[in-house]
Amino acid sequence: xxxxxxxxxxxxxxxEANFARLAPQIAAAVAAGSRLVVLSxxxxxxxxxxxxxxxxxxxxxxxxxxxxxxxxHGVWVxxxxxxxxxxxxxxxxxxxxxxxxxVVHRYRKIHPFSYxxxxxxxxxxxxxxxxxxxxLRVSLFVCYDLRFADEFxxxxxxxxxxxxxxxxxxxxxxxxxxxxxxxxxxxxxYVVGVNRVGEGDGLRYMGDSAIVDPLGELLAxxxxxxxxxxxxxxxxxxxxxxERFPFLADRR
Numbered sequence: 438x439x440x441x442x443x444x445x446x447x448x449x450x451x452x453e454a455n456f457a458r459l460a461p462q463i464a465a466a467v468a469a470g471s472r473l474v475v476l477s478x479x480x481x482x483x484x485x486x487x488x489x490x491x492x493x494x495x496x497x498x499x500x501x502x503x504x505x506x507x508x509x510h511g512v513w514v515x516x517x518x519x520x521x522x523x524x525x526x527x528x529x530x531x532x533x534x535x536x537x538x539x540v541v542h543r544y545r546k547i548h549p550f551s552y553x554x555x556x557x558x559x560x561x562x563x564x565x566x567x568x569x570x571x572x573l574r575v576s577l578f579v580c581y582d583l584r585f586a587d588e589f590x591x592x593x594x595x596x597x598x599x600x601x602x603x604x605x606x607x608x609x610x611x612x613x614x615x616x617x618x619x620x621x622x623x624x625x626x627y628v629v630g631v632n633r634v635g636e637g638d639g640l641r642y643m644g645d646s647a648i649v650d651p652l653g654e655l656l657a658x659x660x661x662x663x664x665x666x667x668x669x670x671x672x673x674x675x676x677x678x679x680e681r682f683p684f685l686a687d688r689r
Contacts, residue, residue, distance in 0.1 A: 441471035442666040444646040446635035447483040455481045456502050467510040469667045475631045476516030478580050483637040484604035486558045492521040492528040500533050507535035527560040532577045542568045544577035573597050583616045593624040597675045603632040607641045622653035625678045627670050651678040
């Protein structure tokens with residue numbers, strides 16, 4: 438399966454502008470043969486803590502955009518958005534995965550970024566999510582989750598591909614790049630990390646999006662500008678690496 442990492446800028450807190458910018462980029466990813474297209478964290482608003490302005494209901498405009506794009510192109514599309522469930526006090530930072538048949542899967546970010554006080558504006562999720570995407574077992578994570586290896590370890594036996602969407606600032610870009618490779622090597626699985634570029638709320642983002650194979654080799658990557666990265670992801674390669682180096686069995 439071909440997977441696309443769509444590294445893009447974000448117009449701050451302007452959903453319609455972002456939908457207009459992203460639609461042709463998704464079309465380009467599909468034209469390149471991608472079956473799964475991954476956008477960034479908070480793809481439609483930027484990483485805003487002003488939840489009174491940006492929070493939307495479940496199945497709101499951001500989810501509707503992903504569902505529309507998935508249905509229009511007959512592929513899988515994902516990105517995170519701020520969703521407030523009915524009756525809830527705080528929204529969740531939700532990674533929404535829309536499939537070509539109208540199905541929608543949601544992963545609610547388990548680790549709000551307390552360093553930036555995200556935990557005061559967004560509730561923490563409590564459930565890990567793995568989805569069968571055309572025979573590929575895909576586990577979903579958001580940004581700060583990348584620093585917590587235990588969740589990745591726990592899902593590794595049932596995962597071929599980890600998806601991590603982010604708004605990871607330039608000041609800690611070395612951490613982002615290193616941890617993506619580490620998660621791939623230690624779990625012997627593919628990792629697709631998609632980070633935004635540009636500036637938002639006083640922070641600068643360099644992207645450094647990457648598609649990494651189960652041995653930690655970089656299949657595709659880019660930094661600094663909007664870019665489309667596409668690579669082949671093969672479950673048979675995950676099986677072969679784990680059979681050749683049966684390291685997961687020694688994990689305690």
